[in-house]
Amino acid sequence: MGVSTSAPDEGVAVVTVDFPPVNALPVRGWYDLAAAVRAAGAxxxxxxxxxxxGGRGFNAGVDIKEIQRAAGPEAILGANRGCYEAFAAVYDCEVPVVAEVHGFCLGGGIGLAGxxxxxxxxxxAVFGLPELDRGALGAATHLARLVPQHLMxxxxxxSRTVTAGELHRHGSVWEVVPxxxxxxxxxxxxxxxxxKDGQLIxxxxxxxxxxxxxxxxRSYRFEQGFTFEANLSGVADRVRGTFGTNPATDKES
Structure with missing residues (x-):
């Protein structure tokens, strides 16, 4: 369980995330992922x-149960900061990053893939942002890199999802395979x-x-400000309190 790095081919590093059962990452997991991607790129x-x-799907976002267990704001602050670091690590990685997506790519998974x-x-594979069903906001920045504005x-x-095939037709997924x-x-x-030449790439x-x-x-950080507002106002806790009680919306996390 955790984040690991392997080198299956010359010039290629594979960073693998494995947090059973659904790869809903705890705060530490987001930071570990960021560190692994930065190290590989360097x-x-x-x-x-x-x-x-590994496991059933690519990523199911943050570990909501970790946030629910916390008495204070430390968990939500940690999750937001951890997601920011992981998303930035992928974007800022010194070399190109290929996201290998299977199963579900939800919430924070969209931030990584986007x-x-x-x-x-x-x-x-299916892609989506169930944030409004989880008492959260964010990652519209990254979903907008995958689909046109009105579809986003x-x-x-x-909180609906789209398939890998649909994203392939939009041009954001390079290839869809069994x-x-x-x-x-x-x-x-x-x-x-x-x-390609390492320096040139x-x-x-x-x-x-x-x-x-x-x-x-900056765009994602702006979104996170509304996540903080939702938490301070109490609406986030109210919505998160229903998590785990509705099979129609609690699909993966």
């Missing part, structure tokens, strides 16, 4: 990072990227980030 032998997950440079997904808003307000072929497909893309990543039309760090 390794001069690495030219591409694959972000993967900040990745490329996404390879299994044909059973509709998905956000309804689950058993997912690792082969993500490594194939990573190897193709890693075949780092310059390319910095250049592309530099022309990004949206500052994802």
């Amino acid at each position: 390794d001069p032998k690495v030219r591409c990072v694959v972000l993967a997950a 900040n990745a440079d490329a996404i390879v997904a299994s044909d059973d 808003r509709t998905l956000y307000y309804t 689950r058993e072929r997912l690792r082969d497909a993500s490594l194939a893309l990573a190897r193709e990227i890693a075949a 780092r310059l390319a990543k910095a250049a592309i980030n530099g022309i990004d039309p949206v500052d994802v760090r």
Whole structure:
């Protein structure tokens, strides 16, 4: 259980997250993920990072039960800061990051995949932000990198999900493959990227980030301010208090 790094091919590092049962990460997990991605990107032998997950799905967001157990604001503050660090680590990684998505990619998973440079997904993968059903806000910044504006808003307000196939049609998922072929497909893309000159691929990543039309760090931080407001007003606790009682909305976490 936790975050691990492997090197299956020359120039490729695979950072794997495994927090059973559904990869809903505790506060420490987000920081560990951020550290692992930053370390992999800083390794001069690495030219591409694959972000993967074990278990049933790619990521189910934050560990809501950890927040519910906390008596004070430390858990929600820690989760928000941890998510910010992990999302930023993926975006700022010195080399391209390929998100290898299977099963569900929800909440914080959207922040990770949305900040990745490329996404390879299994044909059973679904993507969505159930934040309004969890007493939270955020990651619309990253969902907007995956789908057009009006679809992003509709998905956000309804907490619905979209399939990997639908995102492939929008151009945000590079390839959709059967689950058993997912690792082969993500490594194939990573190897193709890693075949480039290491110094040049780092310059390319910095250049592309530099022309990004949206500052994802500032945009996400702005969203987090409304998460704090929801918590201070009590509405977040009221909504989170229903978590675990409604099978229609408590699908994965």
